[in-house]
Amino acid sequence: MDDVLTIDDGLTRWTPGERTGLPLLVLLHGYGADENDLFGLAAYLPDGIAVASVAAPLAPPWPMPGRSWYAIDSLSSRDASGITLAAEALLRWLDAAVGDAPSVALLGFSQGAAVSLQALRLAPERIDAVVALSGYAALGELPNDAVLQEQKPPVFWGRGNRDDVIPPNLIDHTAQWLPGHSELSGRVYPGLTHSISEQELADVNVFLSQWKDGIAD
Numbered sequence: 001m002d003d004v005l006t007i008d009d010g011l012t013r014w015t016p017g018e019r020t021g022l023p024l025l026v027l028l029h030g031y032g033a034d035e036n037d038l039f040g041l042a043a044y045l046p047d048g049i050a051v052a053s054v055a056a057p058l059a060p061p062w063p064m065p066g067r068s069w070y071a072i073d074s075l076s077s078r079d080a081s082g083i084t085l086a087a088e089a090l091l092r093w094l095d096a097a098v099g100d101a102p103s104v105a106l107l108g109f110s111q112g113a114a115v116s117l118q119a120l121r122l123a124p125e126r127i128d129a130v131v132a133l134s135g136y137a138a139l140g141e142l143p144n145d146a147v148l149q150e151q152k153p154p155v156f157w158g159r160g161n162r163d164d165v166i167p168p169n170l171i172d173h174t175a176q177w178l179p180g181h182s183e184l185s186g187r188v189y190p191g192l193t194h195s196i197s198e199q200e201l202a203d204v205n206v207f208l209s210q211w212k213d214g215i216a217d
Helices: 039-044 081-097 111-122 145-151 168-181 198-213
Strands: 024-028 050-054 104-109 129-133 154-160 183-189
Touching (some): 024 039, 024 081, 081 111, 104 111, 154 168, 154 198
Parallel strands (some): 024 050
16 A cells, blocks of 8 residues: 555535535545535534545456445554545645645545544644544554643544444554543444444534534634
């Protein structure tokens, strides 16, 4: 894998309308999906924010459709380097995309959730809130983890109790790691598989509304 990944901004989807001065929420899809996958969630999110849905920088092996943030074998590996490379690509994309947004939050599903949390760990001063759906925190330690222990940024972690995609050891690790490194809220949804439910979206709306309302003028 190359040491540098690039997000193709030509594929990014933005909610319509003026976004000058609005808080920015970035959507990160899961493995085998693309920038269109989560874009429909914008209708369930708070008003008064700009929403961008980005395309992951990699193509999964044929014949898998869509795109990926890192190789799927990274899922159970202790080497989180692929997740870190993807998070670094996201932060470079933000350099150009953030504009005058007064605050930035990330919403990721599955692989996108892992990359969102990794970006928060790499640059806690740039990410103000994270929604991690059906995902996990990468194994290993990063230099800014101590900063997160002090600042405890808000994180929503939602998952289904019938999700058999994320390995149990990574769920256990995340359940132990997040409370010490974030102001954690979230929920385990009975009967939900590796997907997103309407109840989960309602909870996400409440979480993101609190993020938006908490931004200083």
